[in-house]
Amino acid sequence: MEQQGSSGKGKYKVIGTRPIRHDGEDKVTGRAQYGADIMLQDQLYGHLLRSPHSNAKILKIDTSKAEAMPGVRAVVTSQDFPQGEISAGKKYARDRILASDKALFKGHPIAAVAAEDRWTAEEAAKAIEVSYEVLPAVMDVMEAIKEDAPLVQEGNTTSTLGGQDAKPSNIVNHTQHKRGDVDDGFAKAELVIEREFDTKAVHQGYIEPQNATALARSDGQITVWCSSQAPFWVRAELSALLELPLSRFKVVPMEIGGGFGGKINSYLEAPAVLLSKKTGQPVKLVMSRADVFEATGQASAVHSKIKIGVNKDGAIVAGQAWLAYESGALPSNWGMQGSMCVFAPYKMEHVLIDAYDVLTNTSKVAAYRAPSSPQAMFGTESVMDEIAQELGMDPIELRLKNAVQEGDLRADGPKFPRIGFKETLEAIKNSDHYKSPPPSAPNQARGLAAGFWFNAGMQSSATVGINMDGTASVVTGSVDIGGSRASMSIMAAEALGLTAEEVRPSVADTDSIGHTDVTGGSRTTAVTGTAVYEAAQDAIGQMKKRVAKLWDISEEQVVFEDGAFKSTANGHDPMTVKELGPKLGMTGGPVLGSATVAPKSVGAGFGVHVVDIEVDPETGKVAILRYTAAQDVGTAIHLSYVEGQMQGGVVQGIGWALNEEYIRGEDGAMQNTGFLDYRVPTMLDVPNIETIIVEVPAPGQPYGVRGVGEVPIIPPLGALHNAIYKAIGVRLRALPMSPPSVVKAIHEARKIAEPAAART
């Protein structure tokens, strides 16, 4: 690790250090309360009946036998939502939660039961009789996009560029970005490479399954406890689906056992509320691991075509991308995000990007760390590697030649503000890892790839309260997934001249703080952090008035510098917040700062990874010998968390690249619905991931934060692909590059290389 002590080049006192996280002890001792830990008086347990079919009309649901079972308190179906005319969007949202006219994928919830215990609920769910008319299903994007494919949503006619097309299809969104004349560009280019790629559906693999507990009171007030990245969004969806004002709902975010984008959509909250409304008792629903795999949101399987044309010096002339994203059985819009990322790191004059979202009979896809970018950039980074190889250029030099910087246009249009891609490439170039010779034993090789994520903005609220001894508290609505309690405390402490330990952080429920959007998209530290900074400034402004009163000078004569109030008027000794604290009561009462923010743009992040591997040609297993990730994080707030985010992202990227996939049988059903068969990397699979923190402060964020969490999952796919190619001489353009695929590729390569021998 390049960063050992504090970062920020001496600019900051608390930012860039490694304080012990405020929520650490409770989490390591098991005291922290996760969603499923909540237990209420008279609590009932729910269970969902799920579709055994991937596509079927629901002809009839008979719940009478289930309802008659002893211990069963209520059964609900989609009919228990307020009925009547609804918009297509609302029907899609409702159908995600409880099927109405059709079961759209295996595992699609059909009905929900509440009973005195979970076993009774499970038995009762089995007693619900559903008549289905089974329909042909389509699981694969490239099958689903065909004109004669079975239609997942019969009414869908949105097939081209967001418009309405007369002809029904499975295409629900089409995003296109066009610059220059791509045909002309390719014609002029001296080297053009075009390849096709496939990535399989993968799951975020969070440890904690989805859960929700709801209490709907007879006075109309409803409380929901759940494990969500976006409690305010859960509240908004409940409000919309149940047609009740937001003020009826309190959503209490419990601790979250991982999300990575998969805990943004809500699944169990509404059924729990419907069951509680019907029974007058609290109802808890918890998913099994198989439910999580089959019926939450996997990351899209994607088919892509990437075409890049360069001049002999490596300068890119034109790029074309064609991306088809699995949408699942309900419309989603991930192709658009993929289209923003696919060529983002590179300058190109001529661009054509087409991205599609395609309905399939799978659960609706969801966000997964830098959602859509890994699948899109996998192809780009493979083609870039091939270009470097063809031109005999160092892959870093090729990227440096084409790297975007401040003022350049991103391939899909917008102009970049200050970014740090070049600095990140240079950091890897100058790293001990890259400067060391690549591993040279047989089947060993080095690979490199870059990654881009734009980072999300959206809205956040915060308060900063000053205690009567000058210590402080900070409240936000951002669920703490990746360390936001610690990072908010650090930023408030930096602003106020305190230590991180002197600032107590709280994550508030939806009743107790202003609207705050999702913890996701790498927005939390940057945007909620901005709200915290602004709330601290509000508090400082209030305190300046108190200091002015104490010193008998005007408010304008008080400045706050280096953690202390100072007078520009006369010779008062500087006064820290801790010195002022005990004087607040006598000078006008408590100090409570608040702020809300909704930034128009946030800083984008770039990463460059280098990996050394060894392929076992017998088993196809890829061993990772050394891995280094460099990333421009803008400013690192909590060094250990930044490193942890980078390391965690790399490990998930390694899983995606080498092992993880939804394995489907002929009936379309997922066959590996447990962690024994869906293989995520373990401690034994990865070495320590070395991290290089690059800090090019983002404009607009008070401390220059860009966000960290998304970028590091992107480069591993390309870096490992490029390394494996160099090790075995074959480009595996379909993920995962799992042992069977690698062995198969080696054998096929040998057939070509040694045709005679192979034929004997």
Added chain:
Amino acid sequence: MEQQGSSGKGKYKVIGTRPIRHDGEDKVTGRAQYGADIMLQDQLYGHLLRSPHSNAKILKIDTSKAEAMPGVRAVVTSQDFPQGEISAGKKYARDRILASDKALFKGHPIAAVAAEDRWTAEEAAKAIEVSYEVLPAVMDVMEAIKEDAPLVQEGNTTSTLGGQDAKPSNIVNHTQHKRGDVDDGFAKAELVIEREFDTKAVHQGYIEPQNATALARSDGQITVWCSSQAPFWVRAELSALLELPLSRFKVVPMEIGGGFGGKINSYLEAPAVLLSKKTGQPVKLVMSRADVFEATGQASAVHSKIKIGVNKDGAIVAGQAWLAYESGALPSNWGMQGSMCVFAPYKMEHVLIDAYDVLTNTSKVAAYRAPSSPQAMFGTESVMDEIAQELGMDPIELRLKNAVQEGDLRADGPKFPRIGFKETLEAIKNSDHYKSPPPSAPNQARGLAAGFWFNAGMQSSATVGINMDGTASVVTGSVDIGGSRASMSIMAAEALGLTAEEVRPSVADTDSIGHTDVTGGSRTTAVTGTAVYEAAQDAIGQMKKRVAKLWDISEEQVVFEDGAFKSTANGHDPMTVKELGPKLGMTGGPVLGSATVAPKSVGAGFGVHVVDIEVDPETGKVAILRYTAAQDVGTAIHLSYVEGQMQGGVVQGIGWALNEEYIRGEDGAMQNTGFLDYRVPTMLDVPNIETIIVEVPAPGQPYGVRGVGEVPIIPPLGALHNAIYKAIGVRLRALPMSPPSVVKAIHEARKIAEPAAART
């Protein structure tokens, strides 16, 4: 009830109505979580060893046998607080919680045990061996004030007017107010009456015993769950006693099962923290009812002398009061508050008030609803009644003649702003009750008395968040004892043009809102309400900017009137908060208002009560035939709560007047430590209390709120005393006027009236 619909004379839409309380359903269904309901993983149970002596030196505490018992995890004593030089004030605070050198009263905690279960903890406490040197104790104020009385605190030399006197005594505070020349005044007066009065110690009698659960983590963060009126004060005391910054502590206010002033001091929180620090596990302590009576804070027993001189027309010339308040074994300062109230309702040119706090070997006294005023005003209202009788004046006319109004000086000095004493007297004068003839059967009579409470100011914080559908949430740090969730929602709703149901209230823990002082002193609705109003104005100010943006006009051209934003510039239709809500996201993000307040003065409250009674001369039982309470509440926020506060105060005043007392044996120990023997009024003892809400808006509070809760406990003492006098012809100047006292008084009166017959 005079008030049936909404009050505020049509000025308000939500204020003065009766919405269903937001916390109602949880409280009536038992879902609300009170302090003792919290249950944590690995929770230990604590028990306190308490002194069997009223005054004793602690020679030695041997905890070894207790510590060796199976299941016992820790024992702590006062020695477990940080040791070293401490101020007298801090020693007093510490000694209230755990005795150090002396056991100062029976029930004084000596040591605390934590064990796996409560029975083991109790047994272990018994196994602690304490060597005492028993000392003579003094329980009675008038005994304690004597020069040769045993000294409760040997070091105390503060005996006169706050100064240091060479001679040790039990007097810890002396407050004096002097105006004019009282001797001269009495000399000029045409009628002077001087009487002595005694009130016994009484208890607040809240249903929920004190409790505290603490978790001290090894990282230094401490959480305390408790039932307190002042969680921020609990935190401050823990911070002081444990010598750790405020930021180390989070105090979580659980629901509170009554407080009435008795849940301001903390008792169990610090021992629970000490035990948790020692064990690393959470520890819960809960008091028994006997503990509550013996070792929390009863209201002072008071001895008083009241002297009032009037002219023949009833005009008061001079008043003198001498008040001695039981302090308990630790210094308190209630005499000062009594001195503020004793003559407050009446104009008088010459005044001398002396109030003393006197140490006794009882638990340190505490606040109880209008603390110190009932005991002081009991004598005043008796003497006023005697004057009216002597002059043949109607008791209301006498009071009207002398009643203070705006611009008059209170007896202890300050000038009254706008107040409603005269209006309240007129309200009773014009009431159906007072206009009906007094009951005229034998032993029946009517009594009347007034009461005054200044109401507390102090500090509060609040936030008001606007939801994305224009509904709202309000967060305060004021524990909800008397309906603050509902009243805060009403005031926020009024400010924002919403309904009470559209505003969700939250009571935050000490980490999650700015500093907020006690829920007590009738300050919450007025002062925290002001913070809520100001936070709503802050939110409205933010929303004006959004409206200006939408309408493309300047912020100054937007006004908020009658629940809607209006344009002074052009013809835009008014826009309500609910209409604006969905547009907040697009116009700059969430809206979150915040405010803190520390008002210099708050509106004072006056009450006038009239009661009809019948005395059973055989048993001495006083039956209440009819009771009407009128009070100037400024503005009634939630009508049912206002009525309920008035009715509840009256019932507690009736208990104080007629039944409640600490009955002590010869050893000083309380003999009636349960609700069977300490008799509070039940439903069978009181009729419906009629209420007349007088509304003279208080200057300075945005809605004119004065606070309600304290005043109504004061007049019942005098009103019942005056009624009983009229019924039986004897003035009972010692409370309680319980059946034995009444019978005794009747018998003694008969002895005097019929001396011959009595002697046969």
